[in-house]
Amino acid sequence: MYTPKFILICVSSLLFSASYNMLIPELPSYLSSMGGAKYIGLIIALFTLTAGISRPFSGKLTDTIGRKPVMLFGAMVCLICGCFYPILTTVYGFLLLRLFHGFSTGFTPTATSTFVSDVVPRERLGEAMGIQGIAFSTGLALGPALGSFIKLYFSYSVLFYSSSMVALLSLVLMMNLKETLPKKEQFRFALLKITRKDIIAWEALPPAIITFLAYIGFGVILTLIPDWSEAVGFVNKGIFFIVFTVSSLLVRFIAGKFSDSYGRIKVIVVGLLLLLTSLFLIGYLNTKSGLMTGAAMYGLAMGVVSPALNAWTIDLSLPEQKGKAMATMYIALEAGIGLGALCSGWYYQETISRIPLIMYSCSGLAFVGIGYILTVKRNIITNI
Structure with missing residues (x-):
């Protein structure tokens, strides 16, 4: 499984994740400094809006023109956006850039996960998704911590240009990958025409529903944890993300193997139980140690759920x-x-x-996810 292709895609994934996540802890205060405090919720929402809109296009292009071009496009968007943040210094310019920046994650992760499924043995898919998730999550942890460090000792402009440099490194590694799609087509604009049948793979709907319920809490974490961390006494707003990601790294390798051995659904249920508990604790324990406890458990939860959901999606595809x-x-x-x-x-x-209260609500949605997956379990026919 540990081929040069697999190792290269994992390192590239780490750098790609770090490039845009290193901005997350400092963007709320940056937007507030421009007079846009009331738009803080749009920092993540606009980013994910274009990411979501672009998914049908990235999925179709990944299956037609190849995995590599789609990955490269997303990394290029990160590189360009990092250079433009210091230039577009108005609230509306910033929000427009966040909207465009979302195309990065709308394209690269789709092609990356598909690429991984192409280059690893089917029977070790869960394990491979776990390891690739470790790489991505390492970027998720290192990025915010590095970003906060740069802002603390330098400036916002240095932070934004550093983000571009990390994206460039990811791009260079991607360029050294060999395409894995056997019969690829040349790009033509007709491929950008999306019909209803191109938007949703109905066979993958069960893991998609669980993903939706689980990641509402992640959107809340990205938006509110910087302020919540500061409120409980942390100077570096990236500490939560370090603890969360280290915890996630520790469990992903094992969780991926377990999903290969014992089935995706059982592992996902365990992950959702950890998720609802962690979100409750993050809201309830409003101290430094309490927040770190919640962060550690949240990392365990996402480390268990994420690779199993990715592998289950491929199983059903x-x-x-x-x-x-x-x-x-x-x-x-x-x-x-x-x-x-x-x-x-x-x-x-x-x-x-x-x-x-917001955290308690997210905890409740994880409980709904458990109810859903147990209800539909007997109706899901897979070979796992």
Whole structure:
């Protein structure tokens, strides 16, 4: 399984994740400094809006022109956006750039997951998704911590240009990958015509629904944790993301193997139980140690759920439409993140006392996810 292709895609995934996540902790204060505090919820919501809209296109293109061009396009968007943040210094310019920046995650992760499924043995797919998730999550942890460090000692402009440089490194690694789609087509604008049948892979709907419910909480985390961290006494707003990701890394490898051995659904249920508990604790334990406890458990939860959902999506997909299936799952992911960010930002309004109730609500949605997956379990026919 550990071929040069697989290792290269994992390292590239780490850098890609770090490039845009390193901005997350500092964007709320950056937007507020421009007079846009009331638009904080749009920082994530606009990003995920275009990411979600672009998923049907990225899925179709991944299955037609190839995995590599789709990955490269997303990384190029990250590189360009990092250069433009210091230039577009108005609130509306910033929001427009966030809207465009979302195309990065709308394209690259869809093709990356499909690429991984092409280059690893089928019987080790869960394990492979777990390891690729480790790489992506490492970027998720290192990015915010590095971003906060750069802003603390330098400036916003240095932070934005650093984001572009990391995206460039990811791009260079992607360029050294060999295409894995056997019969690829040349790009033509007709491929951008999307019909209803191109949007959703109905066979992948069950994992997509669970993904939606699970990632609403992630949208809330991205939007509110910087302020919640500051409220409980942390200077570096990226500490939560470090603890969350380290915890996630520790469990992903094992969880991926377990989903290969014991089935995706059993592993997902365990992950959802951890998720509802962690979100409740994040809201209830409003101290430094309490927040870190919640962060650690949240990392365990997402480390268990994420690779199993990715592998389950591939299990249910049609062989020639794996990109479409992954795009369906990612549409649900982006919808969940965007809805969580938008609603929490709208309700929050810089009132710290409202954060616990928001976290409790997300915990309840994880419980709904458990009920759903147990209800439909007997109707799902797979070979796992």
